[in-house]
Amino acid sequence: MSRKFMKGNDAIVVGALQAGCRAYYGYPITPASEIAHAAALHFPALGGTFIQAESEVSAINMVYGTAGMGIRTMTASSSPGFSLKQEGLSYIAGSELPCVVVNVMRGGPGLGNIAPEQGDYFQITKGGGHGNYRLIALAPNCAQEMCDLTVLAFDLADKYRNPVCIAADGFTGQMMEPVTVPAARPVPFDHTSWCVRGDAATHRNLISSIYLESADLERHNLKLDEKYRRIARDEVRCEEYQVEDADLIVVAFGIVSRIVYSTVDQARARGWKVGLLRPITLWPFPSARIAELSRRDVRFLSAELNTGQMVEDVRLAVEGRAPVHFYGRCGGMVPGAEELLAEYGKILEGGRS
Amino acid sequence: MNDSVQATAPFIEIDAELCKGCKLCIGVCPKGVIDISEKLNGSSYHPAYYLGRDCTGCALCFYACPEPAAIKVVKP
Amino acid sequence: MKITEKPVAFYPEFERKSGPHKETTHYCPGCGHGNVHKMIAEAMVDLGINERTVFISPVGCSVFGYYYFDCGHMQAAHGRAPAVATGIKRANPEAIVISYQGDGDLAAIGTAETLHAANRGENITVFFVNNAIYGMTGGQMAPTTLIGQKTATTPRGRLEAQHGNPICMAEIIATLPATTYVERVAIGDSKHIMKARKAIRKALTNQVENRGYSFVEILSTCPTGWKMDGPDARDWLVEEMTKVFPLGVFKDESDHREGAWHRPVEPFAPAKRDAYLGAGEAEAKAEKLPLPAELHCKFAGFGGQGVLTLGLFLAQVGMRAGLHASWIPSYGPEMRGGTANCSVNLSERRIGSPLVDRPNLLVVMNQPSLEAFAGEVVEGGIVIVDTSVVENCPGLPGRRVVRIPATGIADEVGTPKVANVVLLGAICAATGAFPLAFVEQSLRETVKKKDLVDLNLAALRRGHEHVLGAV
Numbered sequence: 001m002s003r004k005f006m007k008g009n010d011a012i013v014v015g016a017l018q019a020g021c022r023a024y025y026g027y028p029i030t031p032a033s034e035i036a037h038a039a040a041l042h043f044p045a046l047g048g049t050f051i052q053a054e055s056e057v058s059a060i061n062m063v064y065g066t067a068g069m070g071i072r073t074m075t076a077s078s079s080p081g082f083s084l085k086q087e088g089l090s091y092i093a094g095s096e097l098p099c100v101v102v103n104v105m106r107g108g109p110g111l112g113n114i115a116p117e118q119g120d121y122f123q124i125t126k127g128g129g130h131g132n133y134r135l136i137a138l139a140p141n142c143a144q145e146m147c148d149l150t151v152l153a154f155d156l157a158d159k160y161r162n163p164v165c166i167a168a169d170g171f172t173g174q175m176m177e178p179v180t181v182p183a184a185r186p187v188p189f190d191h192t193s194w195c196v197r198g199d200a201a202t203h204r205n206l207i208s209s210i211y212l213e214s215a216d217l218e219r220h221n222l223k224l225d226e227k228y229r230r231i232a233r234d235e236v237r238c239e240e241y242q243v244e245d246a247d248l249i250v251v252a253f254g255i256v257s258r259i260v261y262s263t264v265d266q267a268r269a270r271g272w273k274v275g276l277l278r279p280i281t282l283w284p285f286p287s288a289r290i291a292e293l294s295r296r297d298v299r300f301l302s303a304e305l306n307t308g309q310m311v312e313d314v315r316l317a318v319e320g321r322a323p324v325h326f327y328g329r330c331g332g333m334v335p336g337a338e339e340l341l342a343e344y345g346k347i348l349e350g351g352r353s
Numbered sequence: 354m355n356d357s358v359q360a361t362a363p364f365i366e367i368d369a370e371l372c373k374g375c376k377l378c379i380g381v382c383p384k385g386v387i388d389i390s391e392k393l394n395g396s397s398y399h400p401a402y403y404l405g406r407d408c409t410g411c412a413l414c415f416y417a418c419p420e421p422a423a424i425k426v427v428k429p
Numbered sequence: 430m431k432i433t434e435k436p437v438a439f440y441p442e443f444e445r446k447s448g449p450h451k452e453t454t455h456y457c458p459g460c461g462h463g464n465v466h467k468m469i470a471e472a473m474v475d476l477g478i479n480e481r482t483v484f485i486s487p488v489g490c491s492v493f494g495y496y497y498f499d500c501g502h503m504q505a506a507h508g509r510a511p512a513v514a515t516g517i518k519r520a521n522p523e524a525i526v527i528s529y530q531g532d533g534d535l536a537a538i539g540t541a542e543t544l545h546a547a548n549r550g551e552n553i554t555v556f557f558v559n560n561a562i563y564g565m566t567g568g569q570m571a572p573t574t575l576i577g578q579k580t581a582t583t584p585r586g587r588l589e590a591q592h593g594n595p596i597c598m599a600e601i602i603a604t605l606p607a608t609t610y611v612e613r614v615a616i617g618d619s620k621h622i623m624k625a626r627k628a629i630r631k632a633l634t635n636q637v638e639n640r641g642y643s644f645v646e647i648l649s650t651c652p653t654g655w656k657m658d659g660p661d662a663r664d665w666l667v668e669e670m671t672k673v674f675p676l677g678v679f680k681d682e683s684d685h686r687e688g689a690w691h692r693p694v695e696p697f698a699p700a701k702r703d704a705y706l707g708a709g710e711a712e713a714k715a716e717k718l719p720l721p722a723e724l725h726c727k728f729a730g731f732g733g734q735g736v737l738t739l740g741l742f743l744a745q746v747g748m749r750a751g752l753h754a755s756w757i758p759s760y761g762p763e764m765r766g767g768t769a770n771c772s773v774n775l776s777e778r779r780i781g782s783p784l785v786d787r788p789n790l791l792v793v794m795n796q797p798s799l800e801a802f803a804g805e806v807v808e809g810g811i812v813i814v815d816t817s818v819v820e821n822c823p824g825l826p827g828r829r830v831v832r833i834p835a836t837g838i839a840d841e842v843g844t845p846k847v848a849n850v851v852l853l854g855a856i857c858a859a860t861g862a863f864p865l866a867f868v869e870q871s872l873r874e875t876v877k878k879k880d881l882v883d884l885n886l887a888a889l890r891r892g893h894e895h896v897l898g899a900v
Contacts, residue, residue, distance in 0.1 A: 002707050002708070002709070003748060004707070005741075005744060005745050005748050005754070005756075014706060017702050017705075017706065018699075018702055018703075018706065018708065020697040020699070022520065022694065022696075022697055023516070023519060023520050025516065042705075045705065046695070046698075046701060046702060046705060047693075047694055047695025047696075047698075048694065048695070049519045049520060049694055051515065051519065051549075053512065053545075054541050054542070054544075054545035055541055057509065057512070057541075057542075058509070058512040058515075058541065058542050058545065059512075061505065061506065061509035061512035061513050061516065061542070062512050062513070062515050062516035062519075063516060064503075064505070064506075064509070064512075064513050064516060065503065065512070065513040065514065065515060065516020065517040065518075065520070066516040066517065066519070066520040067516075068503045068513075068516075068517065069517060069520050069521060069524075071520045071521075072697075073516070073520070087506055088506065088509070091505075091506050095504075171757065171783065171784075174757060174758060175755060175756065175757040175783050176741065176744065176755070176756040176757070177754065177755050177756070177780075177783075178748045178753075178754060181706050181707060181708040181709075182708060183699070183703055183708050183709050184697075184699035184700075184702040184703050184708065185699055186697075186699060187697065196483055196501035196502065196503055196517075197501070197521055197524065198481050198482065198483045198501055198517065198521050198523065198524020198525065198526070199480065199481055199501075199521075199523075199524070200480040200481070202501055203479070203480045203481070203482070203499070203500050203501045204499075204501075205501060205502070206445070206495050206501075206502045206503075206504070207502065207503040207504065208486075208495065208502070208503070208504035209504070210492065210504055212447060213447060255783075258780075258781050258782050258783060259781065259782040259784070260781075261779075261781040261782070262781025262782040263781075334784060336784075336786040337782065337786065338786070371452055371453050373453070373457075373458035373459075374458060375458040375459035375652070375658070375659035376459075376658070376659050376660055377459060377659045377660065377663065379660075380660045380663070381618065381619045381622075396450065396453075398458065410431070412433040413619045413622075413623075415433045415434075416464065416467070416468070416619070416622045416623065416626060417464070417619065417622060418463075418464075418467075419454070419456060419458075419459065419460055419461065419462070419463025419464050419467075420453055420454060420463055421435045421436075421439050421452075421453075421454065421463065421466065421467055421470070421497070422434070422435040422439075422452050422453075423453075424434075425432065425433070425434040425435075426432070426433040426434070427430065427431075427432050427433075428430065428431040428432075428433075429430050
């Protein structure tokens with residue numbers, strides 16, 4: 001396999017191409033624009049489609065059209081643009097269409113700034129648009145995962161007929177690392193039974209999220225809910241480092257998980273048993289694993305680039321069995337290793353005194 | 354109703370149950386051979402009906418009618 | 430014998446429709462939508478296209494378009510039908526795509542989608558049913574409501590000063606060069622209706638023949654919203670609406686655009702993508718060079734001096750040596766003093782944070798960078814300074830300071846642009862991390878313009894020699 005040195009944003013496009021994505025629709029926004037640049041270069045070269053849409057709203061609706069044909073398609077943006085896509089995501093989830101949406105998160109609220117943040121955790125994991133639906137959310141923390149989780153995202157999208165969000169941040173997007181380009185393989189899904197391709201085989205199908213009768217809409221929602229329960233049962237992914245004997249388990253995703261990873265050995269050198277639990281799926285959240293780990297004398301720290309969002313899910317998983325602390329920076333400020341180590345010390349030694 | 358397959362003159366068939374009584378067919382008929390019934394149909398509309406003669410088969414009533422299947426025009 | 434009856438492109442029974450009446454539409458008596466539907470269905474039959482048609486239902490009274498036509502259906506969010514149409518047509522140019530929209534959908538909430546799909550010349554057919562009112566939500570003002578017209582939200586009548594004017598979409602669309610055919614017709618008297626029938630057929634024929642974007646605005650009635658009966662509504666349409674919305678062809682370039690707007694796509698071919706991206710290529714034999722010590726580097730200077738590229742060079746050398754490598758540019762609030770900087774990590778182990786707070790190698794190409802970052806260098810670390818640019822470079826206790834006039838040397842070699850490569854040579858010499866020959870080979874592979882390879886190699890060697898000579 002060949003390794004190439006590339007930006008996380010470029011790695012997303014490589015993953016999408018190798019996953020069989022055929023159409024990209026997007027609108028420029030920092031710090032996600034490299035994704036559109038790479039897509040503009042590569043999709044047409046491979047007989048695919050690239051359109052710079054007139055708006056984020058249009059981009060996600062172009063995705064809706066192509067996804068409705070059972071063809072792999074995607075869009076990418078950053079926080080303010082992701083907000084604009086919420087209407088479309090609700091329709092896509094309600095119509096059960098597979099697609100991949102990338103959010104390279106930046107600082108908010110409002111125009112905020114272009115620096116990295118994780119302030120869209122709520123928006124990504126709790127809905128964002130109207131109605132009862134979920135996005136499957138994958139949080140890469142290196143360039144290789146930007147590629148590989150994009151491939152996985154397309155498979156999960158097809159498997160569950162649901163939009164999948166790549167929850168990246170400005171750092172994972174801008175960072176360059178070696179990436180092994182995965183081999184492309186045929187798409188192992190046949191969507192003829194539900195998609196509308198504009199051909200005889202699918203011309204009796206309907207893509208829609210309208211259910212005028214209350215009983216019908218309730219039934220549709222319950223069906224979606226059953227699907228989300230299946231996803232929550234089968235698709236949780238997380239990575240652990242030194243959690244088994246840890247007195248303090250730090251929960252962190254994306255770029256923060258990389259910083260925390262650096263600090264674990266340093267903390268242990270100081271005699272603090274620290275471990276890292278990194279959710280790879282933000283939704284479904286690794287609640288069961290956190291609950292399991294909370295049934296002993298342990299503390300949790302949720303470290304995030306926001307003012308405290310994922311910490312709520314950690315607390316829900318812990319259900320009061322263990323103390324749950326939070327440490328966050330935002331606006332583009334990123335905690336350094338020393339800063340985190342100081343926080344560990346406060347929690348571990350402060351807790352004893 | 355004229356349902357003879359051997360009919361030589363053009364005619365229209367109006368399905369009284371599918372008609373919503375909007376009267377648009379009456380307005381466009383160049384021969385004035387459609388009228389509104391005094392009876393109500395199953396949907397509580399007064400449906401249009403064909404007077405039974407002088408239809409030219411021009412089909413203007415068909416295109417003026419918003420309902421897909423309320424009017425059928427036969428021109429032998 | 431000629432029989433004119435319900436076209437077979439309609440479903441025999443409207444099974445998706447709720448309630449007992451499966452053969453009638455959900456529209457109010459006298460509503461124009463039914464007429465337009467009938468003419469579209471008829472054209473689908475005549476052109477033999479219903480199985481390849483995708484009909485996009487908007488939000489509004491025609492939201493239930495999928496009850497009726499025996500073709501593929503997608504229901505779209507309010508105003509988004511032209512974007513959805515774009516996503517369908519671009520993914521399968523053989524599909525016949527109909528964007529069927531009302532006035533609120535097309536000319537208010539979806540104006541951007543409407544204009545830009547037209548401006549791209551999407552090879553689709555747009556049927557714009559303009560009845561000057563919002564029907565489904567209860568008779569509110571539409572963007573096309575006439576001045577003086579009373580609606581639920583203009584109870585005193587539409588006022589220009591308050592609500593603006595009725596918007597003439599056909600005229601606007603016709604100004605866009607990429608559009609092919611734009612006509613306004615009406616469901617008024619029989620003559621109007623037969624003209625509308627012709628326009629609908631032409632707009633679909635254009636798409637079948639890949640002649641490009643066709644837009645038919647159809648003035649229609651809303652007897653319920655207008656509080657009129659069917660015939661009065663048709664009269665009002667003919668007498669009042671056509672004054673504001675004149676009928677006619679606004680643009681027709683159909684005749685010389687056959688085939689011009691077909692945008693072919695290719696199916697997914699895994700082998701082609703592997704070849705294009707170089708997936709599965711045998712990797713250049715990695716030499717797995719041991720690293721004397723992990724490198725946590727910061728490169729800083731003015732934008733344009735090539736500090737980011739210098740970091741990139743080093744990271745790629747590390748990757749070729751089989752190491753873990755990361756490169757991240759200064760980004761967000763880290764950017765200070767007008768300088769550009771990047772962080773590079775090289776390690777035999779998995780790299781945690783790609784950010785470098787405490788470098789053990791700092792390379793600076795300007796004075797502000799030295800002042801900003803020198804204090805962060807760990808004890809025992811190396812600071813490499815381009816003394817051609819940095820005038821004041823004091824010693825740093827516990828750190829090794831390597832002074833090299835990199836920009837001056839680069840100028841002697843041929844151009845100051847290769848000052849960063851001079852510094853790369855200096856890094857190799859100062860850290861002992863990589864043999865010169867290995868870095869030379871990396872440069873040969875990395876430098877894109879082959880005529881610049883020798884220049885870069887010369888710069889590299891000069892930087893290397895300078896530091897070794899100074900030891």
